Amino acid sequence: xxxxxxxxxxxxxxxxxxxxxxxxxxxxxxxxxxxxxxxxxxxxxxxxxxxxxxxxxxxxxxxxxxxxxxxxxxxxxxxxxxxxxxxxxxxxxxxxxxxxxxxxxxxxxxxxxxxxxxxxxxxxxx
Numbered sequence: 001x002x003x004x005x006x007x008x009x010x011x012x013x014x015x016x017x018x019x020x021x022x023x024x025x026x027x028x029x030x031x032x033x034x035x036x037x038x039x040x041x042x043x044x045x046x047x048x049x050x051x052x053x054x055x056x057x058x059x060x061x062x063x064x065x066x067x068x069x070x071x072x073x074x075x076x077x078x079x080x081x082x083x084x085x086x087x088x089x090x091x092x093x094x095x096x097x098x099x100x101x102x103x104x105x106x107x108x109x110x111x112x113x114x115x116x117x118x119x120x121x122x123x124x125x126x
């Protein structure tokens with residue numbers, strides 16, 4: 001089972017995923033600064049350590065630098081969290097989730113058409 005993470009931990013995971021699944025600590029700090037995030041070194045190290053403890057990233061020592069590698073893919077994490085959401089809110093019923101998305105106009109017409117095309121065996125792209 002994949003553990004849930006805090007919003008801050010997820011932000012770091014997304015940065016690692018967007019960098020091909022690995023990122024050096026320095027790159028993470030650059031990405032955070034570019035996003036306007038002013039976390040201190042200790043905060044980032046603590047968050048990365050928590051992600052490691054949860055089995056979501058591992059640190060690889062390369063010379064004197066740490067490279068952080070995602071152990072879980074973004075797709076696997078999304079699938080696990082979607083299943084958790086389904087179980088918590090819809091008792092595992094995906095139809096209930098889809099109905100909510102449609103009834104509350106959370107899907108655009110374009111989204112609907114893409115899903116319809118996918119369902120009919122069209123483009124496998126997600």
